[in-house]
Amino acid sequence: DIQMxxxxxxxxxxxxxxxxxxxxxxxxISTYLNWYxxxxxxAPNLLIYRASSLQxxxxxxxxGSGSGTDFTLTISxxxxxxxxxxxxxxxxxxxxxxxxxxxxxxx
Amino acid sequence: EAQLVESGGGLVQPGGSLRLSCVGSGFTFSDYWMSWVxxxxxxxxxxxxxxxxDGSGEYYVDSVKGRFTISRDNAKSSLCLQxxxxxxxxxxxxxxxxxxxxxxxxxxxxxxxxxMVTVSS
Numbered sequence: 001d002i003q004m005x006x007x008x009x010x011x012x013x014x015x016x017x018x019x020x021x022x023x024x025x026x027x028x029i030s031t032y033l034n035w036y037x038x039x040x041x042x043a044p045n046l047l048i049y050r051a052s053s054l055q056x057x058x059x060x061x062x063x064g065s066g067s068g069t070d071f072t073l074t075i076s077x078x079x080x081x082x083x084x085x086x087x088x089x090x091x092x093x094x095x096x097x098x099x100x101x102x103x104x105x106x107x
Numbered sequence: 108e109a110q111l112v113e114s115g116g117g118l119v120q121p122g123g124s125l126r127l128s129c130v131g132s133g134f135t136f137s138d139y140w141m142s143w144v145x146x147x148x149x150x151x152x153x154x155x156x157x158x159x160x161d162g163s164g165e166y167y168v169d170s171v172k173g174r175f176t177i178s179r180d181n182a183k184s185s186l187c188l189q190x191x192x193x194x195x196x197x198x199x200x201x202x203x204x205x206x207x208x209x210x211x212x213x214x215x216x217x218x219x220x221x222x223m224v225t226v227s228s
Binding site: 034036038043044045046049050055087089091094095096097098099100101 | 151152153154157166168169202207211212213214215216218219220221
């Protein structure tokens with residue numbers, strides 16, 4: 001199975017900050033990488049698919065990049081509603097696997 | 108608007124069985140691969156199983172192989188997960204999930220609200 005490793009595991013930031021979360025795959029996954037946001041008690045929400053494609057309805061302050069084994073999720077200017085947990089996930093093969101999550105907290 | 112609604116969770120003893128259901132609406136259910144994804148309390152996301160559009164292909168994470176069975180009824184726009192020989196480590200919120208495009212399997216854009224399964228004596 002492909003292992004996905006996110007860093008950092010937790011992050012404190014302020015409204016208006018630019019934030020970057022990284023995700024590394026244990027083998028090349030081309031651009032088969034998705035990013036999700038999850039708030040407590042809620043289902044995950046797809047933000048980015050195929051590494052850099054913005055899912056419909058997601059604000060443009062979210063962006064993704066990368067290919068092969070290294071990927072990033074960037075939030076250009078944090079808004080209060082962005083404080084949540086973020087997961088990367090590879091969709092290159094079965095089983096699809098998730099990173100351990102990055103908890104983004106208010107500083 | 109596409110929507111998924113799960114049901115069937117609850118408290119079950121170790122070694123017991125439970126059947127989860129998920130009903131889709133607002134989209135052509137038979138066009139999509141469907142998956143179950145779970146999340147143990149305070150933990151991350153784990154994909155459990157998926158099934159192809161006509162139900163002829165099923166895949167499972169190793170930890171549930173031989174114990175869980177995924178199935179679908181396209182006429183009823185429903186997805187099921189039969190869980191047997193349940194263990195404490197199966198305790199989790201179980202989500203059904205649909206990919207964002209017909210040709211995709213694992214980019215999940217539609218999720219149910221989740222149903223809690225607790226395995227405990």
